[in-house]
């Protein structure tokens with residue numbers, strides 16, 4: 001992340017609930033202005049980590065630093081720096097969107113002279129300007145989440161922590177929410193930590209992700225580097241779909257130097273390369289020579305789905 005400095009640091013952060021290991025030796029650096037995705041299945045320890053960052057639960061061992069402050073000792077100061085959107089954000093259903101924002105603004109002691117303006121601007125930013133006078137009970141889950149973010153915008157924290165923000169929202173709502181999160185980061189320079197188990201949705205907007213399973217961070221970095229981390233020392237698998245297909249092609253692939261195994265699965269041909277080899281260039285030439293078109297070609301193990309599966313399998317889970 002260039003010369004940017006970490007704004008969140010955890011050092012061997014650990015939380016046990018009796019014999020349950022919720023988080024174990026978490027070492028993480030999140031840099032100012034980045035969107036960081038903490039991705040892991042349910043029960044991985046994401047919420048526990050967030051609660052420790054907010055000073056809402058004490059670590060069993062290790063420590064966290066948020067903008068240089070230890071949340072265990074300076075919970076109030078950290079609260080001023082961090083805006084937290086829990087997975088189930090609560091509003092007063094009988095109040096309008098605007099009234100709800102005014103209410104929390106006053107709780108956060110934002111001066112009245114400024115508050116009205118901030119609330120209006122926040123509603124505009126999240127695309128709810130036309131709904132400010134509607135009661136929150138009429139809002140969809142997606143609108144509630146956006147209102148939740150507006151609530152944080154009014155508070156104007158340096159760091160946004162969003163726990164499972166896209167859960168239960170329709171695809172259009174998810175798109176709007178993700179676009180809003182990207183704008184907060186790119187236009188306002190906010191640091192954003194998103195926890196989620198919905199990889200497909202979150203991965204597209206994250207600068208870096210951490211894969212968190214059973215309380216442990218198994219890999220961390222930009223998506224491309226995660227691919228390399230997982231693939232290091234593993235043979236490349238190629239997934240291919242061609243037109244026209246004939247079984248003779250399978251023999252041709254088998255005779256290619258560097259190919260270890262060839263099999264079909266549904267519409268796909270899967271090739272496993274000898275360790276350290278990548279036959280994709282030869283493959284494309286060979287098919288072009290035979291006037292066979294490639295409908296689909298993918299190196300398996302390089303996208304987050306494969307990576308996730310890989311780590312889950314490593315943990316004995318799928």
Ligand SMILES: Nc1ncnc2c1ncn2[C@@H]1O[C@H](COP(=O)(O)OP(=O)(O)OP(=O)(O)O)[C@@H](O)[C@H]1O
Pocket residue numbers: 017020021022040041042043044045046047048049
């Ligand atoms: N207050 C608690 N008391 C006992 N065990 C807890 C408590 N809170 C969490 N745990 C356990 O710690 C582990 C991590 O839970 P956590 O809620 O942090 O996971 P998560 O990744 O946020 O998952 P989810 O998305 O389901 O909340 C789980 O095994 C959970 O049962």
